[in-house]
Amino acid sequence: MSEAPLLEVRDLSLSVKTDAGPARILDHVDFDIRPGEIFGIVGESGCGKSTLAKTVLGLPPRNSVIDSGRVMFRGENLFELSRRQTARRLRGGTMGFIPQDPFQSFNPTFTIGKQMLEILRWSGLPEDPEGRPFGRADRKRHRDRLIEVLSAVQIPDPAEALDRYPHQFSGGQRQRILIAGALAARPGLILADEPTTALDVTTQMQILKLLRDLAAEYDVAMMFVTHDFGVVAQICDRVSVMYAGQTVETGTAADIIDNPRHPYTEKLIGCHPERSGNLVGIPGKVSSPIDPPMGCRFHPRCALAERRCSEVRPPLEGPAGGRRIACHVRGAAS
Amino acid sequence: MILFVIRRLILIVPTLLGLLVLTFMMLRMGAGDPAAAIAGDNATPEQIARIREDLGLNDPLVIQFWDYLSHAARGDFGVSAYTNRAVGADIALRLPATLELTFFALLIAAVFGIAFGTLAGVWRNSVFDHVTRVVSVAGLATASFWFAIMLQLIFSMDLQVLPLRGRLPTGMPPPPFITGSYVIDALFTGRFETAWEALRHIILPAFTISLGGLATVARFTRSSVISSMQSEFASYERAVGYPERRVVLPYVLRNSLVTPVTQIGLLFGAFVSSAVAVEAIFDWPGLGSYLVNAIFTSDFQAVLAVTLVIGLVYGIVNIVVDLVHGLLDPRVAERM
Numbered sequence: 001m002s003e004a005p006l007l008e009v010r011d012l013s014l015s016v017k018t019d020a021g022p023a024r025i026l027d028h029v030d031f032d033i034r035p036g037e038i039f040g041i042v043g044e045s046g047c048g049k050s051t052l053a054k055t056v057l058g059l060p061p062r063n064s065v066i067d068s069g070r071v072m073f074r075g076e077n078l079f080e081l082s083r084r085q086t087a088r089r090l091r092g093g094t095m096g097f098i099p100q101d102p103f104q105s106f107n108p109t110f111t112i113g114k115q116m117l118e119i120l121r122w123s124g125l126p127e128d129p130e131g132r133p134f135g136r137a138d139r140k141r142h143r144d145r146l147i148e149v150l151s152a153v154q155i156p157d158p159a160e161a162l163d164r165y166p167h168q169f170s171g172g173q174r175q176r177i178l179i180a181g182a183l184a185a186r187p188g189l190i191l192a193d194e195p196t197t198a199l200d201v202t203t204q205m206q207i208l209k210l211l212r213d214l215a216a217e218y219d220v221a222m223m224f225v226t227h228d229f230g231v232v233a234q235i236c237d238r239v240s241v242m243y244a245g246q247t248v249e250t251g252t253a254a255d256i257i258d259n260p261r262h263p264y265t266e267k268l269i270g271c272h273p274e275r276s277g278n279l280v281g282i283p284g285k286v287s288s289p290i291d292p293p294m295g296c297r298f299h300p301r302c303a304l305a306e307r308r309c310s311e312v313r314p315p316l317e318g319p320a321g322g323r324r325i326a327c328h329v330r331g332a333a334s
Numbered sequence: 335m336i337l338f339v340i341r342r343l344i345l346i347v348p349t350l351l352g353l354l355v356l357t358f359m360m361l362r363m364g365a366g367d368p369a370a371a372i373a374g375d376n377a378t379p380e381q382i383a384r385i386r387e388d389l390g391l392n393d394p395l396v397i398q399f400w401d402y403l404s405h406a407a408r409g410d411f412g413v414s415a416y417t418n419r420a421v422g423a424d425i426a427l428r429l430p431a432t433l434e435l436t437f438f439a440l441l442i443a444a445v446f447g448i449a450f451g452t453l454a455g456v457w458r459n460s461v462f463d464h465v466t467r468v469v470s471v472a473g474l475a476t477a478s479f480w481f482a483i484m485l486q487l488i489f490s491m492d493l494q495v496l497p498l499r500g501r502l503p504t505g506m507p508p509p510p511f512i513t514g515s516y517v518i519d520a521l522f523t524g525r526f527e528t529a530w531e532a533l534r535h536i537i538l539p540a541f542t543i544s545l546g547g548l549a550t551v552a553r554f555t556r557s558s559v560i561s562s563m564q565s566e567f568a569s570y571e572r573a574v575g576y577p578e579r580r581v582v583l584p585y586v587l588r589n590s591l592v593t594p595v596t597q598i599g600l601l602f603g604a605f606v607s608s609a610v611a612v613e614a615i616f617d618w619p620g621l622g623s624y625l626v627n628a629i630f631t632s633d634f635q636a637v638l639a640v641t642l643v644i645g646l647v648y649g650i651v652n653i654v655v656d657l658v659h660g661l662l663d664p665r666v667a668e669r670m
Contacts, residue, residue: 054573059572059573096574097573097574099566099570105566119575165664
């Protein structure tokens with residue numbers, strides 16, 4: 001608990017300019033990730049979780065404005081770094097990234113090795129702050145590192161794999177290679193944007209187990225974006241539930257799954273057939289970020305909504321770093 | 335790969351045969367009597383009839399076609415009614431000039447079309463993009479003969495920086511024949527002054543021919559660059575730290591080249607037909623002017639042979655385009 005957080009996201013709000021006016025995609029998002037932990041960001045599609053991941057990487061969407069808050073990584077405010085510094089020092093280097101779709105994320109016309117070498121090349125290793133010159137010695141050293149991480153993700157014959165093209169690998173193998181890419185530059189934090197969604201269930205299990213093992217082995221923290229509480233149960237230590245750009249509940253994964261308190265969390269867990277025994281949806285859809293409902297953004301879909309829910313926005317309450325919830329009815333204050 | 339090329343070369347044969355049948359039929363059924371053309375204005379009907387008989391024009395079409403084919407297969411394309419020389423020799427004399435011109439035009443269209451299209455795609459909706467778009471549309475809409483004359487007026491007459499016509503200045507001997515391109519042959523043999531002059535002579539006609547194609551290539555490149563820039567792989571490349579210029583070059587660009595390269599292959603046909611008019615304006619001693627003369631004088635042997643040669647080059651150009659596809663995309667190469 002006393003350990004300094006690796007990543008602190010404080011009161012982060014972000015809007016995207018649209019033709020219909022500004023859309024608040026992230027609204028006062030607040031969480032910490034500690035070294036070595038796997039932190040889940042859970043929510044339906046359209047709740048802002050991918051935008052959150054990209055913003056942490058220093059790639060907010062086009063035409064977006066940070067309205068408030070900050071993102072601190074190892075005590076440095078990312079918004080105060082120049083673009084170049086962000087690119088060099090954070091992406092690839094100290095933060096690794098695993099994308100959602102292993103089929104579309106590789107460039108089909110270049111070999112795996114060439115694409116992975118770029119990650120190391122631009123990761124801003126200390127002896128090479130400008131990213132150049134990028135000599136033969138670096139290439140050899142980087143190649144060795146790639147072979148190392150490819151073996152770590154159990155790609156058979158990694159040296160040969162570097163010279164092959166993406167389409168020569170299966171989806172599961174490609175996802176492993178992407179994981180290797182995220183590990184290559186020895187990051188402190190890996191951002192995983194729904195890394196198993198595009199895979200079939202058995203492959204999904206293998207990849208989750210691999211991620212869990214690697215996180216422990218390399219002592220790397222992970223921000224794991226997902227919509228699936230089944231995945232959360234398997235891999236996450238702590239979790240933050242997001243709805244329409246707001247954090248509605250946060251706490252340890254086990255605690256939230258066993259005892260969800262926010263009505264949205266409850267519904268989201270209920271959507272999982274293995275848990276509830278039948279298929280239930282949540283009526284309605286995520287509210288529009290352009291014209292969000294007053295008060296609690298979930299109230300139009302909430303069975304427990306009271307009058308104050310449509311008038312006052314419930315604050316995220318609870319002990320810092322412990323179980324926190326933003327709900328008038330179920331919250332700490334009630 | 336080699337098998338692929340052989341297979342494609344074999345496939346050219348039926349294509350050319352089809353082309354030949356079509357051209358042959360159109361010529362025989364269309365207007366114009368080659369016998370009358372050969373005999374001249376003052377010939378008597380008896381003379382014309384004798385020439386018809388000599389040429390075999392009274393035989394059934396199928397026999398005539400077979401006759402032509404069996405000669406052509408041995409490299410004998412008949413005698414031109416207009417020049418009175420063997421058509422094969424005439425073509426051998428003029429083909430290199432046309433090929434040099436159209437390949438230079440293709441080169442200009444490819445290099446500038448891809449460069450402008452890429453920049454327009456990367457800087458989408460910038461001033462550069464809008465200017466390129468307006469110029470492209472104008473380029474597509476411009477008649478090449480008008481454009482050619484404008485270029486001559488500006489660069490040859492007013493500014494006097496580029497020559498008006500021909501392949502070389504009068505009196506300058508052409509370089510020894512190696513590839514048939516004056517520029518390349520002169521470079522190979524170390525005649526740099528000749529190479530420079532040949533280059534100066536080819537710029538205006540090649541640019542005229544390339545104009546429409548350049549615009550097309552730029553448009554195609556722009557749209558595929560835009561879609562590659564928004565692709566998942568580009569967004570992954572950014573997320574793991576590639577600088578933006580690196581995302582564009584080479585990663586986005588190589589993926590964006592497939593469509594424009596196909597386009598460049600198809601352009602060859604259009605360029606040859608536009609060479610017909612442009613060669614006449616710039617007095618370029620190529621096949622274009624020869625073909626126009628042949629059509630006007632009902633010189634059937636010449637028309638057929640030129641059609642065949644252009645068809646053959648077109649087929650080869652498109653095999654090369656497919657090979658370039660293979661170089662660009664390993665998935666295509668695997669299927670070759």
